[in-house]
Amino acid sequence: MEFTQQTHDPGADGLHSGIMPNLVFSPLGADLGISVLGGMGLSQGIWRLTETGQLSFVAAEMRAEAYVASVIGGRQFRLLTEELDRLQEFGDKISLYSGQSGHYGDLVHLVATPVHGTDYMVAAVPDGSGLSVLRREPSGGLMQVSQLADSDEAYLAGPIALAAVQTVSGRTMVFAASQQESGISAFEVTAAGGLTRRASLGIEEEGVSFRPNLLETVTLEGRDFLLAGSFEAGAISVLEVTGSGALTLLDNTLDDRQTRFGGISVLQTLSHEGQVYVLAGGADDGLSLLQLLPNGQMVHLDTVSDTRALGLNNPNAVALTVFGGALHVVATSEREAGLSLLSAPLLPGREVVIGTEGADVLGIGADGGLIWDGGGADTLIGGAGADLFVLVQDGAPDEIRGFAPGQDRVDLSDWEGLYSTLQIGLETLSDGARITYGADVLTLRTASGAEIGWREILETDMLGIVRIAPPEFLTTQTDAPDVLLGGEGNDTINGAGGGDVITGMGGNDRLLGEAGADILRGGPGRDTLIGGTGADSLYGGDGNDSLEGLSSVDLLFGEAGHDTLAGGIGADTLYGGSGHDRLLGNTGVDLIYGGDGNDWISPGNGVDVVYGDGGNDTVIGRTGWDTLFGGDGDDSLLGSEGQDDLHGEAGDDTLSGGFGFDFLYGGDGQDALFGNLGSDLLEGGSGNDSLFGATGNDTLRGGPGHDVIQGSQGLDVIEGGPGNDTMRGGSLADEFIFRRGDDRDAILDFEAAHDILMLDAALVDGPANAQTVLDRHASFGDGTVTLDFGSGDIIEVTLYLGLGDLADNIQFL
Numbered sequence: 001m002e003f004t005q006q007t008h009d010p011g012a013d014g015l016h017s018g019i020m021p022n023l024v025f026s027p028l029g030a031d032l033g034i035s036v037l038g039g040m041g042l043s044q045g046i047w048r049l050t051e052t053g054q055l056s057f058v059a060a061e062m063r064a065e066a067y068v069a070s071v072i073g074g075r076q077f078r079l080l081t082e083e084l085d086r087l088q089e090f091g092d093k094i095s096l097y098s099g100q101s102g103h104y105g106d107l108v109h110l111v112a113t114p115v116h117g118t119d120y121m122v123a124a125v126p127d128g129s130g131l132s133v134l135r136r137e138p139s140g141g142l143m144q145v146s147q148l149a150d151s152d153e154a155y156l157a158g159p160i161a162l163a164a165v166q167t168v169s170g171r172t173m174v175f176a177a178s179q180q181e182s183g184i185s186a187f188e189v190t191a192a193g194g195l196t197r198r199a200s201l202g203i204e205e206e207g208v209s210f211r212p213n214l215l216e217t218v219t220l221e222g223r224d225f226l227l228a229g230s231f232e233a234g235a236i237s238v239l240e241v242t243g244s245g246a247l248t249l250l251d252n253t254l255d256d257r258q259t260r261f262g263g264i265s266v267l268q269t270l271s272h273e274g275q276v277y278v279l280a281g282g283a284d285d286g287l288s289l290l291q292l293l294p295n296g297q298m299v300h301l302d303t304v305s306d307t308r309a310l311g312l313n314n315p316n317a318v319a320l321t322v323f324g325g326a327l328h329v330v331a332t333s334e335r336e337a338g339l340s341l342l343s344a345p346l347l348p349g350r351e352v353v354i355g356t357e358g359a360d361v362l363g364i365g366a367d368g369g370l371i372w373d374g375g376g377a378d379t380l381i382g383g384a385g386a387d388l389f390v391l392v393q394d395g396a397p398d399e400i401r402g403f404a405p406g407q408d409r410v411d412l413s414d415w416e417g418l419y420s421t422l423q424i425g426l427e428t429l430s431d432g433a434r435i436t437y438g439a440d441v442l443t444l445r446t447a448s449g450a451e452i453g454w455r456e457i458l459e460t461d462m463l464g465i466v467r468i469a470p471p472e473f474l475t476t477q478t479d480a481p482d483v484l485l486g487g488e489g490n491d492t493i494n495g496a497g498g499g500d501v502i503t504g505m506g507g508n509d510r511l512l513g514e515a516g517a518d519i520l521r522g523g524p525g526r527d528t529l530i531g532g533t534g535a536d537s538l539y540g541g542d543g544n545d546s547l548e549g550l551s552s553v554d555l556l557f558g559e560a561g562h563d564t565l566a567g568g569i570g571a572d573t574l575y576g577g578s579g580h581d582r583l584l585g586n587t588g589v590d591l592i593y594g595g596d597g598n599d600w601i602s603p604g605n606g607v608d609v610v611y612g613d614g615g616n617d618t619v620i621g622r623t624g625w626d627t628l629f630g631g632d633g634d635d636s637l638l639g640s641e642g643q644d645d646l647h648g649e650a651g652d653d654t655l656s657g658g659f660g661f662d663f664l665y666g667g668d669g670q671d672a673l674f675g676n677l678g679s680d681l682l683e684g685g686s687g688n689d690s691l692f693g694a695t696g697n698d699t700l701r702g703g704p705g706h707d708v709i710q711g712s713q714g715l716d717v718i719e720g721g722p723g724n725d726t727m728r729g730g731s732l733a734d735e736f737i738f739r740r741g742d743d744r745d746a747i748l749d750f751e752a753a754h755d756i757l758m759l760d761a762a763l764v765d766g767p768a769n770a771q772t773v774l775d776r777h778a779s780f781g782d783g784t785v786t787l788d789f790g791s792g793d794i795i796e797v798t799l800y801l802g803l804g805d806l807a808d809n810i811q812f813l
Contacts, residue, residue, distance in 0.1 A: 002302040003342040005053050008311045010338035012060045015045045019102045021332055023319035032323050034330055040102030047339050051324035055341045070142035072123045072132050087112055088119050088136050111162040113189045115172045120193055122174045124159035133193045145193035155183030155202055163215035167224045169243040175226055177212040186245050198245030214267040220276050221294040234262035238296045250296030260286025260303050270320035281315040299390055299411050304342055311336035395439035402447045405456040412462050421457055428453055720745045729755055744794040752809045761812045763789040770810035
């Protein structure tokens with residue numbers, strides 16, 4: 001279905017309302033009259049629409065200057081009598097300016113809400129807050145019956161849009177949207193003219209993440225729907241109004257390159273012969289026609305962009321009607337004078353066929369239409385007309401027969417993550433093509449029996465409009481222990497009080513344990529689990545999950561995927577599992593296991609124990625006396641404040657003690673150890689290690705391997721251990737230890753005035769005497785002394801003073 005006729009009539013000179021005009025259809029002889037009633041002033045333009053779709057300007061007139069005075073929300077308004085008469089007679093809604101001033105502070109939104117024969121109207125002032133219920137008196141006046149103030153439970157600050165519906169359950173419901181608070185509230189209008197809140201949906205309830213500015217209601221196949229448009233997001237959301245008046249988010253549709261409702265400013269619906277058409281337009285200069293399906297999904301039918309021959313630059317009012325066998329759309333522009341007309345023929349045989357969750361065979365007539373396959377392995381059979389096939393993502397193989405490239409369309413917008421035809425797999429068949437995307441397989445059989453190649457695929461609109469799968473809202477209001485199970489969609493489940501067991505199943509779920517000792521299992525997908533108060537156990541499952549314990553003694557298991565775990569207050573135990581995880585213990589005495597993968601771990605404040613396990617991990621101890629184990633891989637361990645115990649273990653690790661008296665053990669591999677501030681113990685372990693004591697009286701032991709050791713500032717004790725080691729003491733009096741079996745070591749900055757060379761008595765035969773050692777084992781070079789004890793044990797000392805001074809500084813173990 002598409003707009004085959006597009007025209008624009010500029011009307012009379014100076015006849016233009018850039019401020020939200022109202023469009024009204026009325027009979028004009030055998031034709032249809034269209035009145036454009038300016039939002040400011042009293043002028044109106046009248047156009048004629050013939051049965052053949054011809055648009056022509058008739059006249060410009062002045063409306064009668066008759067007003068009804070009324071107090072709304074404590075403020076005085078003067079509203080046009082004829083507009084109130086029309087609202088009372090035909091229902092629906094209208095926006096008016098007091099005295100037709102056109103000033104935002106004088107704007108009021110009105111929606112008709114008759115209850116049991118009483119003509120109530122609900123009013124909202126965007127420049128204020130709350131709602132007012134008015135009653136039209138026999139005299140024509142307006143009386144305020146009740147007023148509802150904004151509250152913490154409702155979204156009524158700066159109400160910018162209203163809509164109402166007489167639900168299939170018999171309730172009169174009114175809906176208000178607040179941009180200031182990013183939410184929608186639903187109220188039932190009582191017989192006495194009061195308002196009873198039935199639902200609120202917004203950021204607080206995880207319902208919408210944008211600010212709505214437009215609302216429309218419609219009933220389709222026994223279900224009531226609320227459509228919400230968002231200027232900022234360029235989005236249209238579809239919500240179902242349940243029998244109790246609650247709201248359930250079903251679909252989110254976003255503007256893209258194929259549509260024209262970015263910065264949405266107009267949104268209208270039309271029900272005709274069991275089908276609901278939706279028209280939307282906005283700041284990107286054009287209009288898009290969509291169709292609402294009985295399941296709440298919207299599909300894109302056609303889009304018209306502004307041209308020099310049209311007047312769709314920032315449309316500010318639209319209206320839809322069926323006349324002469326066609327769907328007609330009339331629109332005005334904020335910036336261009338006149339009236340634009342778009343017409344799409346309504347073929348009498350056009351069908352909408354809806355499948356089930358089983359394996360269906362669905363066909364359509366010669367006049368074309370739309371087929372929605374539902375779940376299961378389905379066969380869809382097109383007709384001679386232009387058909388639209390809408391597929392769901394179910395992992396079952398589907399087949400379309402009679403497909404005509406260039407005429408028919410396929411809508412795959414339900415296939416999550418599909419944003420380009422280049423993402424699909426294509427197999428060319430002799431009579432069509434086979435498309436694959438993840439677990440979904442779609443076979444296209446052409447009506448002509450010809451194959452379909454990449455060119456035809458790229459030229460065919462297959463993606464539909466951009467959709468975001470909404471969450472499924474499953475909540476409990478009980479404080480008893482509950483067992484709650486989500487579905488395969490994106491669920492939000494709130495356990496409330498009690499020790500609950502909550503399982504998200506498939507989809508990107510949000511699980512809230514709240515009070516009590518809860519067990520939360522995310523399952524597959526990118527899940528968010530929040531334990532709340534109580535000793536909770538959280539299991540992320542597959543996918544990149546976020547787990548937060550909040551308070552008490554919690555157990556967090558990230559499991560597969562790149563997860564983020566936060567323990568919160570209390571003595572928590574965190575298991576990252578496989579994947580590159582981020583683990584944060586926060587306050588309390590925490591026990592953390594990184595698991596496989598390159599993890600980032602910070603136990604937080606407290607006396608914590610961390611095991612990095614497999615992978616190249618980064619562990620930051622923060623404040624407290626922490627014990628950190630790097631595990632396998634090339635790890636980085638930072639003790640930060642407190643007396644920390646760091647163990648690099650296997651791999652080439654980097655250890656930094658930070659502030660405090662720390663213990664650093666490199667383990668296997670070529671490690672780098674930094675004591676930093678404090679009197680630290682550094683042991684390199686096996687491998688060629690680098691040890692830096694920095695500030696403080698440090699003890700540095702290289703261990704097996706060719707090590708580089710530097711004491712820096714402080715009274716340091718340095719021992720190279722087995723292997724060919726290089727040592728520097730730094731400032732102040734340092735002690736160097738050399739034992740049998742330590743191989744060949746070098747001291748590069750020995751100061752006889754301060755330093756001590758501590759030798760193992762087993763290195764020499766006979767009495768352990770410093771001068772005897774020099775006489776028997778020393779050889780002298782340019783500023784160096786080399787002591788060779790045989791069997792490969794050699795120490796080379798670089799001196800700053802004479803030989804006699806060195807003898808005074810040799811001692812024995």
